[in-house]
Amino acid sequence: MFRPKRMSKVSVTGSKAVMDDVIETVHDLHLVHFTDYDGRWEGFDNGNPMEGGDEASEKLVTVRSLKSILGVEPEDAGPSRIVTDETLETELEEIRTEANELDDERTETESELREVEEEIAAMDPFATLGIDLDLLWGYDSLSVAVGEGSADGVERALADLDVATQVFAEDGVVAAFARTDEDTLQSAVVEADFTAIDVPHEEGDPQDVLAELEHREQKLESKLDTVEDRLEELRYDVAGFLLAAEEKLSIRARKAEAPLSFATTENAFVAEGWIPSERADEFERALADAVDDHVDVEELEVAEYDRHGHAATTEAVDHTPEATGAGTGGVEEEGATAAADEDEAEPQTARTDGGTVTMGGDDDPPVIQDNGVSQPFELLTKAVGRPNYSEFDPTLILFLTFPLMFGFIIGDVGYGLIYTGVGYYMIRNYDSDAFKNFGVITAVCGVATAIFGFLYGEIFGLHLVASQFWEGVVGLNHAPIEKGLSPATSYWANTWFLVTALFGLLHLNTAYVLEFVENVSLHGVKEAILETGSWILALNGLWIFIFSRLFDGAKPDLLFETFDEGHAAAFELGFAGFPAEIGWVGLGMVGLGMALLAIGPVHELIEIHVVLAHTLSYLRIAAVLLAKAGMAFAVNLLFWGAYEIPTEYGAEWHFMLTYGPEYALEHYEGAAILFPGMVHMGPAMAVFGVFVLIVGNLVVLILGVTSSGIQSIRLEFFEFFEKFYEGNGTAYQPFGTERTYTADDQS
Known part of the structure; x- marks a missing residue:
């Protein structure tokens, strides 16, 4: 568990005549993390994409555009299906035509609707004013200004003009008339609390114009709803096809681009990549079943867990043009093997770290973390970074220590059960692996919190577990541990x-x-x-x-x-x-x-x-423990109240859960009331106290998570990880696709 899965570098050498079959087989295995050829071998070039790749990429753009237009989501898929090339040609074009027409209609309708809404907004003040529109424009010797503002302010501003004026106002909309030129009128109203509105060159009652605009708005909204319904109907009809088509085309495009990572000559190819060592035999058998002996498969090296991640090759392979037959006609189109005989092969140049020079140079093995039950905690490890192949993976230790610190700090049965419930809810209701893993982490921390709470004898800050179990059942004087x-x-x-x-x-x-x-x-x-x-x-x-x-x-x-x-x-x-x-x-x-x-x-x-x-720095664990416990104590003190009684070693504090201050003073010698408790102060205070108790516990619950979680993870990342961990490993990304929407025989 402290190490990633051991990886092997494999080489596949063969004739181009079987390259397509090899790519199909390797893709279906979903096993090889390809190493890109870097041009280091004389006579070899990077391969060219396979035929059909460009066409698949173009169709893929179309499919994704249609998914965006229709709002297709993964949950719309339905059962997996077979998508044939003929279906792609015909149905995709039909969907594209219909979807684009509906989308254009929706865009046009939305544009018209925005224009009408703008016209309604512009007409609304004139409808409020109630003056016919043709009375607000078209004068030769009379100027008109309409706007929103104070009628009194406009009248005072116009009083300074030595001309006849008139002001009309209604609900904050003002129309000012003055027998002067427009510039003079506008200059005058600027001094007032007035925001001018352009007067539309229309006639008639503005209420009628507004009613007509609102009617147009309703028609456009109805039309838009119809278009949206048609798009929604189309989405349900074609979502499964589009998702399957996207998967099929993605696979085809990925396969077509695979030769870009290969080293090729006119007749031969060489592909290299990393696979889990435990599956090397399976990989070789699968290729043998697919192309018989027309390719040569070699396990070049089994990576050691050192800083470079390489070991000496098991069997070196000669990739010279002479060995592969490049340019010599040595590889026949019928699929004859392009690998040289082992007796004639020249070993590659040795590496200083004990490995070999391969087509990808000094590429470190990708990392497959192998953590078993602690796998969800990889989420926290990857927050720093994926471990290098040569590094110890700290996930298991994180799994053992993070919940331990978290649970120790909060240590309460009630809070622990809530955290566990939240984690369980996330596991059951989220599809995302990240959310599910976070749910597992939350649940595990909740269980640890409940266990420590049981040992502390606390539930929601009250010592009921201690009194009812540890003292009442077990017979101890107190819980095994206390805060x-x-x-x-x-x-x-x-x-x-x-x-x-x-x-x-x-x-x-x-x-x-x-x-x-x-x-x-x-x-x-x-x-x-x-x-x-x-x-x-x-x-x-x-x-x-x-x-x-x-x-x-x-x-x-x-x-x-x-x-x-x-x-x-x-x-x-x-x-x-x-x-x-x-x-x-x-x-x-x-x-x-x-x-x-x-x-x-x-x-x-x-x-x-x-x-x-x-x-x-680890003392922060105890500090947060006491701080959180103090907060829970304060909340319960306010609601239940508490008293203290003297003992040989100092005062003991007890909550008044079933009796009030008077009872405590009468029955416990030397008792002193710390706080009488809202629940004992009358009905009104008791009701308010319930609110304080609920809100207070929620605050403790939330701050408990943030403080204990932050402090615990800080100790893991900064004190623990920094001693040995870099976390810049390469993710294992095998060539292939996990099919979701298409049947297994699709490509």
Whole structure:
């Protein structure tokens, strides 16, 4: 699981007479990730597209245009079908003609409708004004201005003119008449709150004109609805055909373009690509069944998991023109093999990394991640990048640690069940692989949250699981673990800061070990020790020193109390720190690590502090845990209320779920009310309290996801991944098509 599937580079050499059959077979296998020929061999050129490719591409453009016009979606497909060449010629043209006619009609109608709507908008103010249109234009000695604005403002503006004026207004539409020229009138109304409107050169009552325009609008809308209905009907009739035709033509175009990746001569071709090593025999058998012995199939190399991803060839193949018969007539049209006899073949030039020079040069193997049950978490890994073939794939570790951090931080049965339900809903209701994988991640994190919530004894921030199960059924004094919010249990809060630091130490060690193994395969043991062993020594030596009794007076007590014995020990393991002598060993390890860095990558000495800083970065897990728990406590405190009672080790806090403040004060000695609770303050406050409880829990639910999710994934990406992971691998893209809309015998 930590490595991608092992890949093999294969070569297919043969006569051009069987190239089409080879392409058909390879396409149907959907197995080979082709390597593009880069022109390195004398006498070989990149192949030319097969006949029919251009025609298929042109028809493909037509089909996709029709899909866009009709709004065809994948769910419109129906059952798979056979699409013949004759059907493509006839039915496609019929659909194109009808669809284009309807689309043109729709476009024309929409254009007319927009024009009418603009005319209606322009006529509406005149209908409001109520003056016949022919009274608003056509005067020789009278000017008219119509617009929207204040009638009083226009009258004041016209008062300054030494001419006869008249103003009419209705619902904010103003018409101003003045016995002067148009420029003078326009200059006057500019001073007022007035926006001019062009007067249409029409006659009659504007209400009648508006009614006629609205009638035209209704007719055009009806016509547009009819066209849309016809397009919708056409869409349902032809959607399955168009989707199948698109698939068929895409396959044909892809096959036609395949020779562009090949190395070819006049009579022969060579194709190379990567396939999963486990299927190499299947690949060879399939080609043998298809073209007998008219091609030579060789497994050139089985890629090793080093930085280059190559190994020595299993059997080198001579691709010289003489061996393939290029230009010599050595490859007959009947399909005779173009590969040279092994005894006469000249081995290719050896690579410095142990591989061979092939037609694609130094191409790294594509990556097929192999993660089994943790496959959905590849979604998070690919957020950084697909792993290189030579890298360890961290998906499995992500699967184990991300839900662990997420669930630990929120730790609540109620919230966990909600997250699980949301994840299940996404899995069941989304077709996208990305959404389904995200749903799986959400569900797994929800399950982890519920498990930790069960151990904390909490459901929606209330300790009902603790009281009803851990105390009532199991007989414990409290849940197995606690979050440590009350003074009496605050030692748990200290515990979580220490535990998360130790988790960070384990997480970082895992990353460094993975980097160490990679460096061994890349550079050798010596370089691995200098580059990575130095960090492992410094990291672990520092924390051995921290947990030792050396200079213990300067260290916090929680380092030695948490795993010792007594009240302050959350886990009574009897560990009170390493002896001082071990502390000196730890400091020696730090010094040795720094010395190794000085010998090797000396520039990294400046970053030696990260062995402390990156581990302390994991304390954010405990910090967010306490913050989220505090938010849930505050919400429940407001609604239910709570009281505190003194104990030997500090005050304990309890919610008032079944009784009020008076009962608590009467029945619990030394009780003090923290907050009486809205539910105990009368009906009105109880109703408002329900709103506070629901909204508060929703806020905790949402912020819990964002804070715990962001902080957990940040630790994965920045503290863990950066130690060993680059994530710039090549995706495995095999030549072929997974058929959805066409039957298997289509091409």
